[in-house]
Amino acid sequence: MSAAATPLVDIAGVRLTYGGIDGTLAVDQLNLTVAPGEFVAVVGPSGCGKSSLMKLVTGLLAPSAGSVSVAGQTVRGPVKIVGMAFQNASLLPWRTTLDNLMLPLEIVEPYRSRIGRERASFQQDARKLLASVGLAGFESKFPWQLSGGMQQRASLCRALIHQPSLLMLDEPFAALDAFTREELWDVLQGIWIQRGFTTILVTHDLREAVYLADTVHVMSARPGRIVASYKVQLPRPRTLESSFLPEFSHLVQKLREHIRTERGAADAAQVA
Amino acid sequence: MSRKLLGQLMPVITLLGLLLLWEFGCIVFSVPEFVLPKPSRVIETLITSFGPIWFHAQHTLMTTLVGFVIAVVVGVLLGVFVGSSRLAYQALYPLLVGFNSVPKVALVPVLVVWFGIGTAPAILTAFMLSFFPVAVNVAIGLATLEPELEDVLRSLGASQRDIIIKVGLPRSMPYFFASLKIAITLAFVGSVIAETLASNVGIGTLVEQASANFRMPLVFAGLAVVAAMGIAMYAIFAGIERRMTSWATRSTDFGIGG
Ligand SMILES: Nc1ncnc2c1ncn2[C@@H]1O[C@H](COP(=O)(O)OP(=O)(O)OP(=O)(O)O)[C@@H](O)[C@H]1O
Ligand SMILES: [Mg+2]
Numbered sequence: 466m467s468a469a470a471t472p473l474v475d476i477a478g479v480r481l482t483y484g485g486i487d488g489t490l491a492v493d494q495l496n497l498t499v500a501p502g503e504f505v506a507v508v509g510p511s512g513c514g515k516s517s518l519m520k521l522v523t524g525l526l527a528p529s530a531g532s533v534s535v536a537g538q539t540v541r542g543p544v545k546i547v548g549m550a551f552q553n554a555s556l557l558p559w560r561t562t563l564d565n566l567m568l569p570l571e572i573v574e575p576y577r578s579r580i581g582r583e584r585a586s587f588q589q590d591a592r593k594l595l596a597s598v599g600l601a602g603f604e605s606k607f608p609w610q611l612s613g614g615m616q617q618r619a620s621l622c623r624a625l626i627h628q629p630s631l632l633m634l635d636e637p638f639a640a641l642d643a644f645t646r647e648e649l650w651d652v653l654q655g656i657w658i659q660r661g662f663t664t665i666l667v668t669h670d671l672r673e674a675v676y677l678a679d680t681v682h683v684m685s686a687r688p689g690r691i692v693a694s695y696k697v698q699l700p701r702p703r704t705l706e707s708s709f710l711p712e713f714s715h716l717v718q719k720l721r722e723h724i725r726t727e728r729g730a731a732d733a734a735q736v737a
Numbered sequence: 738m739s740r741k742l743l744g745q746l747m748p749v750i751t752l753l754g755l756l757l758l759w760e761f762g763c764i765v766f767s768v769p770e771f772v773l774p775k776p777s778r779v780i781e782t783l784i785t786s787f788g789p790i791w792f793h794a795q796h797t798l799m800t801t802l803v804g805f806v807i808a809v810v811v812g813v814l815l816g817v818f819v820g821s822s823r824l825a826y827q828a829l830y831p832l833l834v835g836f837n838s839v840p841k842v843a844l845v846p847v848l849v850v851w852f853g854i855g856t857a858p859a860i861l862t863a864f865m866l867s868f869f870p871v872a873v874n875v876a877i878g879l880a881t882l883e884p885e886l887e888d889v890l891r892s893l894g895a896s897q898r899d900i901i902i903k904v905g906l907p908r909s910m911p912y913f914f915a916s917l918k919i920a921i922t923l924a925f926v927g928s929v930i931a932e933t934l935a936s937n938v939g940i941g942t943l944v945e946q947a948s949a950n951f952r953m954p955l956v957f958a959g960l961a962v963v964a965a966m967g968i969a970m971y972a973i974f975a976g977i978e979r980r981m982t983s984w985a986t987r988s989t990d991f992g993i994g995g
Contacts, residue, residue: 523892545894555886559907559984571903572895607984627893 472498479531493688506674509684515667548624554616556608563604566591614645686731774954782954797940804863805924812868816875859931866927867920874916878909911985914978
């Protein structure tokens with residue numbers, strides 16, 4: 466994870482405007498690099514452009530200025546080496562959990578052209594993945610038969626089934642209760658340690674950011690850019706005990722103050 | 738008696754109650770038969786004229802079903818087209834709404850000029866009346882795809898076609914099946930209207946000729962048969978709907994009336 470390694474994600478001087486020239490300026494002067502295998506968390510005041518950042522990296526939106534590159538290539542369209550999960554699990558209600566997991570394999574090459582012949586072995590992989598997040602035995606249940614936390618686990622699996630090298634998470638646990646959320650931190654950390662993919666996690670939960678990330682980036686109010694970055698030095702795997710350490714609370718506190726300042730700056734700008 | 742059984746019997750009880758009221762109303766106010774026949778006379782006519790009524794009813798049923806099938810095919814194609822492309826939506830939706838607002842009765846004479854008196858105008862009227870709800874419902878199912886799900890799929894490199902086949906179409910199935918029961922009843926309205934104006938077979942024709950001869954019991958018998966066929970078809974498609982899309986009524990993020 467040295468800074469010298471070529472970054473997996475490189476965002477350089479990016480600006481994004483929604484809706485024409487005099488539209489909303491969502492992010493401006495955005496610079497961010499993510500090393501291969503790194504777990505990055507992005508925090509910032511609401512509406513600062515975090516979701517926009519996700520769309521830029523996955524190639525769903527093109528920057529108005531600057532450049533985004535992933536795995537050494539400039540992003541020009543949908544980046545196929547990513548998996549995504551959101552606050553809303555958005556599983557397909559007419560498919561079982563297992564079949565929901567198969568969806569990406571029906572779309573992404575090389576799985577797509579092999580799924581006809583190798584469905585059984587793909588299903589085996591999907592079962593294993595489900596078991597690793599504690600969903601063994603729920604393969605043939607429909608999404609509406611799962612709890613919110615279970616749906617989110619399945620959604621995480623769907624984001625990972627095609628072995629992406631980059632996982633993008635936009636407030637994936639925001640709708641869950643505190644206990645389930647902390648359980649899922651460990652689930653996510655577990656798979657990440659085991660598989661070693663790169664992760665960008667957008668969250669409003671500062672404890673979540675510190676618990677999971679190697680680096681926490683703080684964004685300014687809109688137009689968003691990175692105003693501070695903190696390395697989290699706590700050893701892995703982190704546990705709930707780590708979250709009681711003074712370093713942990715200290716960092717959470719520092720992030721909180723940062724965001725408060727950013728929010729204040731935004732409010733002041735509105736008044737002026 | 739269980740609530741469920743009572744619920745199922747309720748429509749029958751209501752119907753019997755209304756018929757009784759009607760019967761007594763006719764007797765008490767001594768309404769002449771050529772104005773409003775008693776239900777007992779209508780039922781009597783249903784039995785005595787069963788042969789001709791059945792002949793015309795069969796014809797109407799066939800005409801309606803053919804028009805309905807065409808409507809389903811065209812409706813689905815239009816719905817997919819309009820629901821999957823913003824441009825097609827903008828180009829076609831106002832036209833569709835405009836077309837749907839035109840009273841189809843006014844088009845029957847035009848159809849007669851083009852196709853002559855007979856079955857063709859009836860089939861086409863049934864079609865014109867019933868394709869709209871199918872098209873709109875399919876389009877709604879496709880167009881209301883959750884943006885996040887679309888992002889997930891597009892980031893995987895899914896083409897527009899992939900998205901429609903994997904998610905759009907299955908997702909619009911509940912809307913589609915809900916529209917079928919509406920469409921089949923509209924198709925009956927369409928075919929009977931056209932038969933009344935421009936045909937020599939079908940319940941519409943039967944009713945038209947009977948009323949010209951002041952045979953009111955036969956008019957009402959014909960209308961009762963159309964209503965019965967409409968209810969039967971509605972029930973069939975409602976049953977198919979329940980069977981095909983049970984997932985939609987179970988999952989909470991899916992609310993469909995209909
Ligand atoms: N499709 C869009 N069209 C126009 N403006 C948009 C669009 N999406 C986002 N914006 C604007 O861009 C800015 C950044 O939005 P974005 O969704 O990236 O914020 P966010 O940081 O994810 O917010 P939150 O924390 O509330 O999720 C917001 O001010 C928003 O109003
Ligand atoms: Mg957001």
